[in-house]
Amino acid sequence: MRRQALILVCMVVFGVVGTCHGGSLKKGFYNNTCPNAEAIIKNATEKRVASDPKLPARFLRMHFHDCFVRGCDASVLLNSTTNNTAEKDAIPNLTLAGFDVIDDIKAEVEKKCPNVVSCADVLALAARDAVSFKVSQTPLWEVLTGRRDSRVSRISEALANLPSPFSNFTTLVQNFANKGLNVQDLVVLSGGHTIGVGHCNAFSNRLYNFTGNGDQDPSLNATYATFLKTQCQSLSDNTTFVVMDPGSGLAFDNNYYVTLKQNKGLFQSDAALLTNKSSRDVVDKLLDSKEFFKEFAKSMEKMGAIGVLTGNAGEIRNKCYVVN
Numbered sequence: 421m422r423r424q425a426l427i428l429v430c431m432v433v434f435g436v437v438g439t440c441h442g443g444s445l446k447k448g449f450y451n452n453t454c455p456n457a458e459a460i461i462k463n464a465t466e467k468r469v470a471s472d473p474k475l476p477a478r479f480l481r482m483h484f485h486d487c488f489v490r491g492c493d494a495s496v497l498l499n500s501t502t503n504n505t506a507e508k509d510a511i512p513n514l515t516l517a518g519f520d521v522i523d524d525i526k527a528e529v530e531k532k533c534p535n536v537v538s539c540a541d542v543l544a545l546a547a548r549d550a551v552s553f554k555v556s557q558t559p560l561w562e563v564l565t566g567r568r569d570s571r572v573s574r575i576s577e578a579l580a581n582l583p584s585p586f587s588n589f590t591t592l593v594q595n596f597a598n599k600g601l602n603v604q605d606l607v608v609l610s611g612g613h614t615i616g617v618g619h620c621n622a623f624s625n626r627l628y629n630f631t632g633n634g635d636q637d638p639s640l641n642a643t644y645a646t647f648l649k650t651q652c653q654s655l656s657d658n659t660t661f662v663v664m665d666p667g668s669g670l671a672f673d674n675n676y677y678v679t680l681k682q683n684k685g686l687f688q689s690d691a692a693l694l695t696n697k698s699s700r701d702v703v704d705k706l707l708d709s710k711e712f713f714k715e716f717a718k719s720m721e722k723m724g725a726i727g728v729l730t731g732n733a734g735e736i737r738n739k740c741y742v743v744n
C-alpha cells in the first residue's frame with residue numbers, strides 16, 4: 421500500500437513512471453560488484469567526522485535536500501554549468517556545505533571499484549555513518565542501496581520543493597505529503613534539527629519584526645528570544661549562526677523535542693509542530709529517547725527511498741559534481 425502510494429506520488433511529482441522505482445532498493449546492492457563499498461564509505465566518513473564535528477549535520481541536511489528535490493539522486497551534488505544553474509546554487513540553500521568531502525569519499529570508492537557505486541548511495545551512506553559515529557556501535561538506520569545518479573539539477577526545483585523555515589503547519593504537511601511523507605514523518609524528521617546550526621536570517625523576523633510592527637513572535641520563549649537577540653543583532657544579519665538545539669548542538673539525541681516543548685524551536689517551521697494536536701502528540705511521544713531512535717530510523721528509510729532512480733535509469737557518476 422505504502423509503496424504504491426509512494427510510486428503514485430512519485431508519478432505525480434515527476435510525471436514519468438520510469439523514474440519511480442522506490443521499491444527496488446536492496447540491502448547490500450554492491451555485495452558482488454563492490455563488496456567493500458559500504459566499509460570504504462564508513463571508514464572514509466568516520467575519518468573526516470573525527471576531525472570535523474560539523475559534518476554529521478551537513479551530510480544529514482544534504483541528504484534531506486537531495487531526496488526532496490527530484491528524489492535521492494545526487495542532484496544536489498551537481499555543480500552549475502554555463503547553461504544551467506544547479507540546486508546547489510539556490511541562494512537560501514548556499515549554506516549547505518561538505519560537498520568537497522562527499523567528492524573525496526566518492527574518489528576513495530572509485531579507486532577500488534570504478535564506475536560502480538552511485539553518488540546518491542555514497543551520500544545516503546555517508547549521512548547515516550556520520551550521524552551514527554560516536555552515538556551508537558551499530559548504524560542508527562538502515563540504508564538500502566542501488567540508487568543511481570541523475571543527469572539533471574535545477575535551481576527552480578530546489579526553490580519549489582524544499583520546505584521553508586517560515587512555513588506554517590499546513591504548508592509543511594503539504595510539502596511532506598508531496599513526497600509521500602506524513603505528519604509522523606514530518607515531526608520525526610524535524611528532529612534532525614537536534615544537530616547543527618541555523619543562520620539568523622532564517623529566524624530573526626521572529627525577534628524583530630514578526631507581524632511588521634517591530635514585534636516579537638509570541639510563540640517564541642521570551643527568555644530565549646532575549647538570548648537570540650544578543651547573537652543576531654539585526655534583521656539584515658545573514659552571517660551569524662546559532663546552534664539549533666541549545667546545549668546539545670553536536671549530540672544526536674531527542675533533546676530537540678525537549679527544547680521545542682519549552683518554545684525554543686528556532687524556526688517558525690519548528691514551532692509550527694506545536695500548533696496541531698496530532699503533531700503535538702507525536703512530539704510528546706518522541707520525548708522518549710528509545711521511541712525517537714526507532715521512529716527516526718523508520719522515517720529516514722522512507723525519506724531515503726523518495727523518487728530514486730534504479731535499474732538502468734540515470735547513470736553512475738564518475739565525479740559527483742559533474743555528469744559523465
Ligand code: HEM
Nearest residue numbers: 477478481484515583584585609612616617618619622689
Ligand atoms: C521540516 C522542514 C524543514 C525546514 C523548514 C528546515 C529548514 C532548515 C534551515 C533553515 C536550516 C538552517 C540552515 C542555515 O541557516 O544554515 C536547517 C538546518 C538543518 N536541517 Fe533542516 N529543515 C527542515 C527539515 C529537515 C530534515 C527533514 C532534516 C533531516 C532529517 C533536516 C536537517 C537539518 C540539519 C542537520 C541542519 C543543520 C545543518 C548544518 O548545521 O550544517 N532538516 N534546516
Ligand SMILES: *[C@@H]1O[C@H](CO)[C@@H](O)[C@H](O)[C@H]1NC(C)=O
Nearest residue numbers: 445446447448449450451452
Ligand atoms: C548482501 O549480503 C547481505 C548480508 O549477507 C544480505 O543480507 C543481502 O541480502 C545481500 N544482498 C544482495 C543484493 O545480495
Ligand SMILES: *[C@@H]1O[C@H](CO)[C@@H](O)[C@H](O)[C@H]1NC(C)=O
Nearest residue numbers: 456457458459460461462463
Ligand atoms: C576500515 O578501517 C578498519 C580499521 O581502521 C580497517 O581494519 C579496515 O580494513 C578498513 N576497511 C576498508 C574496507 O577500508
Ligand SMILES: *[C@@H]1O[C@H](CO)[C@@H](O)[C@H](O)[C@H]1NC(C)=O
Nearest residue numbers: 498499500508519520741742
Ligand atoms: C563545484 O562547486 C563547488 C561549490 O559548490 C566548488 O567548490 C567546486 O570548486 C566546484 N568544482 C568544480 C570542479 O568546478
Ligand SMILES: *[C@@H]1O[C@H](CO)[C@@H](O)[C@H](O)[C@H]1NC(C)=O
Nearest residue numbers: 500501502503504505742743
Ligand atoms: C550550452 O548551450 C549552448 C547553446 O545552446 C550549446 O552550444 C553548448 O554546447 C551548451 N553547453 C553545455 C555545457 O551544455
Ligand SMILES: *[C@@H]1O[C@H](CO)[C@@H](O)[C@H](O)[C@H]1NC(C)=O
Nearest residue numbers: 586587588589590591592695
Ligand atoms: C499557511 O501558509 C499558507 C502559505 O503562506 C497560507 O496560504 C495559509 O493561509 C496559512 N495557513 C494558516 C492556517 O495560517
Ligand SMILES: *[C@@H]1O[C@H](CO)[C@@H](O)[C@H](O)[C@H]1NC(C)=O
Nearest residue numbers: 628629630631632633634655
Ligand atoms: C518591518 O516590517 C514592515 C512591514 O513589512 C516594514 O515596512 C518595515 O520596514 C520592517 N522593519 C524593519 C526594521 O525592517
Ligand SMILES: *[C@@H]1O[C@H](CO)[C@@H](O)[C@H](O)[C@H]1NC(C)=O
Nearest residue numbers: 511512514621656657658659
Ligand atoms: C548578506 O547581506 C549582504 C548585505 O545586505 C549582501 O550583500 C549579501 O549578498 C547577503 N548574503 C546572502 C548569502 O544572502
Ligand SMILES: *[C@@H]1O[C@H](CO)[C@@H](O)[C@H](O)[C@H]1NC(C)=O
Nearest residue numbers: 641642643644681682683684
Ligand atoms: C523558556 O525556557 C526556559 C528554559 O530556558 C524554561 O524554563 C521556561 O519554562 C520556558 N518558558 C516557556 C513559556 O516555555
Ligand SMILES: *[C@@H]1O[C@H](CO)[C@@H](O)[C@H](O)[C@H]1NC(C)=O
Nearest residue numbers: 590593603695696697698699
Ligand atoms: C492537524 O493536522 C492534521 C493533518 O494535517 C489534520 O488532519 C487535522 O485536522 C489537524 N488538526 C487540527 C485541530 O487542525
Ligand SMILES: CC(=O)N[C@H]1CO[C@H](CO)[C@@H](O)[C@@H]1O
Nearest residue numbers: 510512513579582583584585
Ligand atoms: C532549508 C532552507 O534554507 N531552505 C530554503 C531553500 O530555498 C527555498 C527557496 O527560497 C526557501 O524557501 C527555503 O527556506
